[in-house]
Amino acid sequence: MVLKARGLRKTFTGPGGTPVPVLHGVDLEVKGGELVAVSGTSGSGKSTLLNLIGLLEPPDAGEIWIGDERVSHLGRRAQCRVRGASIGYVFQSFLLLAGLTALDNVLLAARYIGRDRDDARRDALGLMERLGVAHRAEHLPAQLSGGEQQRVAYCRAVLNRPSLVLADEPTGNLDDDHARVILDELHALAADRGTAVMLVTHRTEASARADRVLRLDQGRLVAS
Numbered sequence: 001m002v003l004k005a006r007g008l009r010k011t012f013t014g015p016g017g018t019p020v021p022v023l024h025g026v027d028l029e030v031k032g033g034e035l036v037a038v039s040g041t042s043g044s045g046k047s048t049l050l051n052l053i054g055l056l057e058p059p060d061a062g063e064i065w066i067g068d069e070r071v072s073h074l075g076r077r078a079q080c081r082v083r084g085a086s087i088g089y090v091f092q093s094f095l096l097l098a099g100l101t102a103l104d105n106v107l108l109a110a111r112y113i114g115r116d117r118d119d120a121r122r123d124a125l126g127l128m129e130r131l132g133v134a135h136r137a138e139h140l141p142a143q144l145s146g147g148e149q150q151r152v153a154y155c156r157a158v159l160n161r162p163s164l165v166l167a168d169e170p171t172g173n174l175d176d177d178h179a180r181v182i183l184d185e186l187h188a189l190a191a192d193r194g195t196a197v198m199l200v201t202h203r204t205e206a207s208a209r210a211d212r213v214l215r216l217d218q219g220r221l222v223a224s
């Protein structure tokens, strides 16, 4: 099992200190080679769930394992190490660094784990070529369209071949053709490389290609 989560709970604090309960005990397992789609209405907690699993935010309760390691209770530095080595996260809002070119944004992942620069650069440009953004390699994020930024963010997330890929609406800004390229890539990551892929999406064609489709409903994950 690449990912296992048990009893994840999260309540935010809203204006005036009012509690905003979002997750009420989420259980989840994703195996290597499995593509799991997660749907749910806007505000149902899909991004919150990915943030907990991606170790960007601590759950109020519950446990998370990546591979054999219980990562939910590690310290910040150790969690950073796990994120860099094992998790690729495609953010809903891209989160590209404004001062770096598209290529350098993609290469950030490699720099972080100290990978050989020439090797990483070759890989990065190959990926960017497949995603149709290689011709924008030297552009800054502000000089890219939303869909181009999204594809660059995808390249950054998968460059290090993480065992777990978390993709939050990775086709949200894309036309059908480019959406299909990303879905094909995610599918191939799971099928050919044994990656565990968790995909938040509203696209029915994306869910149709998933091995399992789950839905966030009232703070819990249910089969869809």
Ligand SMILES: Nc1ncnc2c1ncn2[C@@H]1O[C@H](COP(=O)(O)OP(=O)(O)OP(=O)(O)O)[C@@H](O)[C@H]1O
Pocket: 012, 013, 014, 020, 022, 040, 041, 042, 043, 044, 045, 046, 047, 048, 049, 092
């Ligand atoms: N930092 C925060 N403080 C307070 N409330 C928050 C915070 N982050 C998220 N929320 C609330 O948690 C709920 C779930 O948010 P989340 O972003 O996880 O939804 P989502 O399912 O990803 O929605 P969408 O499909 O629109 O992206 C929302 O109602 C939101 O207002």
Ligand SMILES: [Mg+2]
Pocket: 046, 047, 048, 092, 168
């Ligand atoms: Mg969201």
